[in-house]
Amino acid sequence: GESVGLHLPTLSVQEGDNSIINCAYSNSASDYFIWYKQESGKGPQFIIDIRSNMDKRQGQRVTVLLNKTVKHLSLQIAATQPGDSAVYFCAEKLAGGTSYGKLTFGQGTILTVHP
């Protein structure tokens, strides 16, 4: 199940299940969103991105959904595998040239996949 509180949100799933990781972003002026996976001892690794003019984008085993009305982003992972265990961060970028390159990261969700 998923728990949210003062600690980093966690999601525990069984291998083979589908996982949904949620993210509430802060700024309605953000025009680009990205999901990163960070394994222990490593830097964040790109998973998938989406622009604000889209509401859904699919990759290999992953789908990102964007709901601008409620400023919500989700990452769906199909057939989750133990290798998917990591911390997942969403990040947003504000529209406008002066904010080029400035990604603001969400707090992250720990995904644990049990064999």
Added chain:
Amino acid sequence: DTEVTQTPKHLVMGMTNKKSLKCEQHMGHRAMYWYKQKAKKPPELMFVYSYEKLSINESVPSRFSPECPNSSLLNLHLHALQPEDSALYLCASSQRTVPSYEQYFGPGTRLTVT
């Protein structure tokens, strides 16, 4: 080559030391970044270099001094750090042109200030 490399992997320094972190990429990216990441927290942006010029400084204390000698290299010079500066320091790079804003991250330097 889609790799960002960082050296050293680990660094322990005293509060009076001067040290430097190094970052290198050979992807032809013209934007490079320094982030600080505390345990169980997201990366926090410190600096952005665009075409080798500092374009964003997120009000970082002057004891952190970035340098971009050329389009492939990014340094972070450290002086008179505090114990609370202990963290994972991540370097990233990205294309400077749209449509991609994807940032490629290095593995980080784990810094401990004693």
